[in-house]
Amino acid sequence: MTDAQRLEAEGDVAADFLEELLDIADLDGDIDMDVDGDRAAVSIVGGNLEHLVGADGVVLEALQELTRLAVYREVGDRSRLMLDIGGHRERRRVELVEVARVAIEQVTEGAPSVALEPMSPFERKVVHDAVAEAGLTSESEGVDRQRHVVVLPAS
Numbered sequence: 001m002t003d004a005q006r007l008e009a010e011g012d013v014a015a016d017f018l019e020e021l022l023d024i025a026d027l028d029g030d031i032d033m034d035v036d037g038d039r040a041a042v043s044i045v046g047g048n049l050e051h052l053v054g055a056d057g058v059v060l061e062a063l064q065e066l067t068r069l070a071v072y073r074e075v076g077d078r079s080r081l082m083l084d085i086g087g088h089r090e091r092r093r094v095e096l097v098e099v100a101r102v103a104i105e106q107v108t109e110g111a112p113s114v115a116l117e118p119m120s121p122f123e124r125k126v127v128h129d130a131v132a133e134a135g136l137t138s139e140s141e142g143v144d145r146q147r148h149v150v151v152l153p154a155s
Helices: 003-022 057-074 088-108 121-133
Strands: 030-036 039-045 082-085 114-118 137-141 150-153
Touching: 003 030, 003 039, 030 114, 030 150, 057 082, 057 088, 057 114, 082 088, 088 121, 088 150, 121 137
Parallel strands: 039 082
Antiparallel strands: 030 039, 114 150, 137 150
């Protein structure tokens, strides 16, 4: 099985799991599947889905982990599947790129480092990518819910 086929299979399993979940909860929503680089990407769109995102995306993160477990159960491999609900992750990505831009600007103007607020793994990756693209360095520090990104000058 090629990598693309494996990712498509993960997306199919995730979509089936999420469709069942929506049916059980009697919620409306359509499932979109895609392959985004080296991971399956599944989105639930339509309807009023904000309660599936939760405050600061905590419900979304939990649903993503449950979906990854469902994929693991069926496929036998740990999945890096990304779940989005109602476009929340894409909106958050835009916000985080702006947060990173401000931190990058502060560092390039002479700040020795800029520590950002605690973030989820998804959020930290977005910031790390934006910082790397700007030619600077970043590190994750802290543990659990206090894990955050520190932006540093280029090494």
